[in-house]
Amino acid sequence: MVKLGNDEVVLLQAEDVVYRSGSKGVFDASSHNGPLTLTNERIVYTYSVGLLKKTEETIEIDLGDIKVFEGVLQLKPTVRKEKVGYVSLVAYLNNKEYEFDFLQKDKKKMLSFANEANKAATGVSDYWTIEDIGGKSISKTLRGAIGTAAPVISDLADAAKPLAPIAGAVIGSKAKVATGASGILGAVVSAAINKNDEATSAAPQEVALIAEHEEVQAPDSSMTLDEQIEAVQKLKDLCDAGILTDEEFLAKKKQIMGL
Known part of the structure; x- marks a missing residue:
């Protein structure tokens, strides 16, 4: 007391x-x-x-x-x-x-x-x-892009390309972009999933990535162990930044690693 x-x-x-x-x-x-x-x-x-x-x-x-x-x-x-x-x-x-x-x-x-x-x-x-x-403020990076969206989205899309091979496993084939709080992230992920280099046309509106709940699928067999580890590390960065919850991170980690 x-x-x-x-x-x-x-x-x-x-x-x-x-x-x-x-x-x-x-x-x-x-x-x-x-x-x-x-x-x-x-x-x-x-x-x-x-x-x-x-x-x-x-x-x-x-x-x-x-x-x-x-x-x-x-x-x-x-x-x-x-x-x-x-x-x-x-x-x-x-x-x-x-x-x-x-x-x-x-x-x-x-x-x-x-x-x-x-x-x-x-x-x-x-x-x-x-x-x-030691964490990363993804939201700060995204907020800084508003107003100069075209070049920044292009740069972020390039940075997000390594996520493209695991997009299906991490986000699910039914992933969609909806109105929400973290605007440019949706455009970046969309560009990465579609492997589209032309992200400059995306508008800097407020959007958020929402993954529908689906049954856990088997990991992408085309991913090597190093690619799986790299994917999990990227997810951990999202978790540390508050984009993913601890529960979401653990679920997606198990999905990627096939645990």
Whole structure:
């Protein structure tokens, strides 16, 4: 339980967050697991210690004690190569650092923690993006194409050509383009599926790719193992960018690999 002060409200909470403390980039070997709470004034982390008789320990970090650099709160999202399956949120204070590790599947929530804390402390909204932790913002690329659609669509269509051999297996033969939110993606995929180099006539209207639910088909026997791996990697990029859900990614991965 987090006891709130006057005018204090809870902004976000997360379970199963791993905590370590350190200094100058060197963190303790010991770690703890517990819930993390963000309010408009502080970060509160609670964990249990002891084997037989457990007691609760609480760490509180005032947002005002976290460094600010060039108008940005130094509560920074990051990815550490040695921590496979996790993304980290590091709070930099004057003489101490706190690291909170989130499971990879919770990376969007971790970004929300960083952005909400930054907004509460500095007033700056949505500063951190998926690109700051190694992801790709496909929607940003697509939005940038509006207004100069013809040349950009042509370039994206060329980039999407490697998807053409797997379009039938990944999207399904009944895939269609409908009115929706991610405009240029539909034109790009259509160009890739049809192997059409002339994508410049596509209008920059808002469209989204919608695949109808079908029974899982056998993988394309013409695809080599390397092509299957490359296809799965491209799907993972779409998943990381929020275009596909985790469930959709796993289903299509099994379909491609014939699992």
